[in-house]
Amino acid sequence: MNLNNYYWYFESAVPHRICDDIIKYGNQLKEKMAVTGDFSNVKEFSKKQIKDLKKKRNSNVVWMNDRWIYKEIQPYVHTANDHAGWNYEWDYSESCQFTKYKKGQYYDWHSDSWALPYNKPGQPDHNKIRKLSVTVSLSDPKEYEGGELEFDFRNEDKKVSNIKKCTEILPKGSVVVFPSFVWHRVCPVKKGSRYSLVIWNLGPMYK
Numbered sequence: 001m002n003l004n005n006y007y008w009y010f011e012s013a014v015p016h017r018i019c020d021d022i023i024k025y026g027n028q029l030k031e032k033m034a035v036t037g038d039f040s041n042v043k044e045f046s047k048k049q050i051k052d053l054k055k056k057r058n059s060n061v062v063w064m065n066d067r068w069i070y071k072e073i074q075p076y077v078h079t080a081n082d083h084a085g086w087n088y089e090w091d092y093s094e095s096c097q098f099t100k101y102k103k104g105q106y107y108d109w110h111s112d113s114w115a116l117p118y119n120k121p122g123q124p125d126h127n128k129i130r131k132l133s134v135t136v137s138l139s140d141p142k143e144y145e146g147g148e149l150e151f152d153f154r155n156e157d158k159k160v161s162n163i164k165k166c167t168e169i170l171p172k173g174s175v176v177v178f179p180s181f182v183w184h185r186v187c188p189v190k191k192g193s194r195y196s197l198v199i200w201n202l203g204p205m206y207k
Helices: 016-028 047-056 067-083
Strands: 008-010 060-064 096-101 106-110 129-137 144-146 149-152 163-165 175-179 183-186 189-192 194-203
Touching (some): 016 060, 016 096, 067 096, 067 129, 067 175
Antiparallel strands (some): 008 175, 096 194, 144 189, 149 183
């Protein structure tokens, strides 16, 4: 899909005290090993499965559903959707993913969406698909090295890459919103820890 804007950002938008509150809250909750869609239904991982998973993704996550976090972040999604010219119809946000990337951790190339909507009868996300992803940089860039968010504006055959490093969201409290089908990755952290918050925003299938 051709776009005029592959992402929209807000530099240093979220107050530092809010970022610190999210980090403090996230560090108080029980973290889990981050997984990819291929492993989402696995209850107990074998050593081989963990090894295979970490070839693609190596980080730790905490899930949050607190209204005060959505209230702080959702307005940026609405604004980006309008100003970037996407104008996607969306009406639901999934659980917030507080992610910890420590030294050596990363998330290789992926997109957040897939071809079919959720099939969850009776659930609020039933028949909805991920349309807009948002990432909030919670850490001061002086606290870590590496861990850059990169986009790949590849064409549909996935053979031609056009990689762009998203340096605009390095400052603490910066927000980036992008269509969930856009390919992206988090490069390995070389030093320190990088904290981020990710929210996927859903709507009906594209018309």
